[in-house]
Amino acid sequence: MTLQILLNLVIGMVWMLLHDEWNMLTFTIGFLIGSIFIFALRRFFPGPFYGLKIWSIIKLLILFNVELVKSSLIVIGQITRPKLNIQPGIFKLETKLKSDWEIIMLTNLLALTPGSAVLEIAPQEGVMYIHAMDMAEFRHSIAKTKDLFEEAIIEVMR
Amino acid sequence: MNVNAIIEILIAVMVLAGTVLSLLSSLGFIRLPDVYTRAHAATKSVTLGILFILLGTFLYFWFVHGLISIRLLLGIVFVFLTAPVAGHLIIRSAYRSGVKLSDTSVKDELREDLKKATQLEKYHSREG
Incomplete structure (x- = not known):
């Protein structure tokens, strides 16, 4: 579970880097997109979503x-x-x-x-x-x- | 009636409700018979009163001044964390220092179990 949360934070950071916009809104959008990815790939993680x-x-x-x-x-x-x-x-x-x-x-x-x-x-x-x-x-x-x-x-x- | 008026009325109702809750629970301090029942009034109604007052203040700063104050929400969280712990510690130390329950109390299973336990200890020490 910790792995999933950490990965989600990293995805949010990467999204912010790719957009080159350093604010909370971009990070939140990236975080939401990351959680959708993790939800879609949930069967490859050891624990539940x-x-x-x-x-x-x-x-x-x-x-x-x-x-x-x-x-x-x-x-x-x-x-x-x-x-x-x-x-x-x-x-x-x-x-x-x-x-x-x-x-x-x-x-x-x-x-x-x-x-x-x-x-x-x-x-x-x-x-x-x-x-x-x-x-x-x-x-x-x-x-x-x-x-x-x-x-x-x-x-x-x- | 526009939106602002409705929100202001809502805020006023919340703050007033919190005040009334706090007032009623301080009435409980006077009327209830012993420290254990008073702890009930101290932990439950006061907590809800503080929740209402702080939420009303939060909404006021948000809608009237356009200011989102996270500190008010944190205040709610910390009151919620500390009030039950304080209530538990007060009644527990009261019981351990031998404060009597009120005369209207009907049952005390802790005392019964403690008596059993001390009897068992005596029994074992006699055997050993």
């Missing part, structure tokens, strides 16, 4: 922003209720992610999703302890969003 990875990163970002908006609305709904009626609690969730980077990403994403904040991680056992703002309401939705995030992260990282 790197555009797929970028697409999965964009999908992860969209998913994350949607969850962030939802969670803010839920938290504000809880706060502005005239009588505060929440039952916070700590529960554990198992994760199938292994490496440090994947777990860091999942923790960061879960901290900004509806009613959940990661309290403690035990990476050896693959267990995360999560503090939920309202156990009854959020327990299942947190597990569901965790699965969504896990799939998206695996798509990006592996």
Whole structure:
């Protein structure tokens, strides 16, 4: 994948040299043409086309922003209720992610999703302890969003 | 109504929405019972509020002054990177230094597991 990105940058540079116009626009055009070439020749490279990875990163970002908006609305709904009626609690969730980077990403994403904040991680056992703002309401939705995030992260990282 | 007016209204709405979000989450600081639930208000709504305010400012500089300020977008990125880490560290150190959960809390599986673990340790040390 690194090879593909480097090659694409080189194609952009060469395009800029051939045109003898040293600006960002020419480089961008060359970069786009280079990515078309690499896409056409993708079966000669060892890994899959790197555009797929970028697409999965964009999908992860969209998913994350949607969850962030939802969670803010839920938290504000809880706060502005005239009588505060929440039952916070700590529960554990198992994760199938292994490496440090994947777990860091999942923790960061879960901290900004509806009613959940990661309290403690035990990476050896693959267990995360999560503090939920309202156990009854959020327990299942947190597990569901965790699965969504896990799939998206695996798509990006592996 | 021309395009400029529409964009200005959009910018005003975004900045106002960000301000309201920040205000409501500071209300949450006062109303919520313990440090763990307050961390929820601190990480989620405030982050979204900052996102709205900075995006509104970005659009304002872009359309009114014709200036694309990448630094504002970088500000959003760094807030998004640091806010969850800070929230996680605060509640984790609170738990480790023994801050109690509020009385309305219903469950604490971490405490149960820790108890089990210490019992196991005692058990093993007795055997050894």
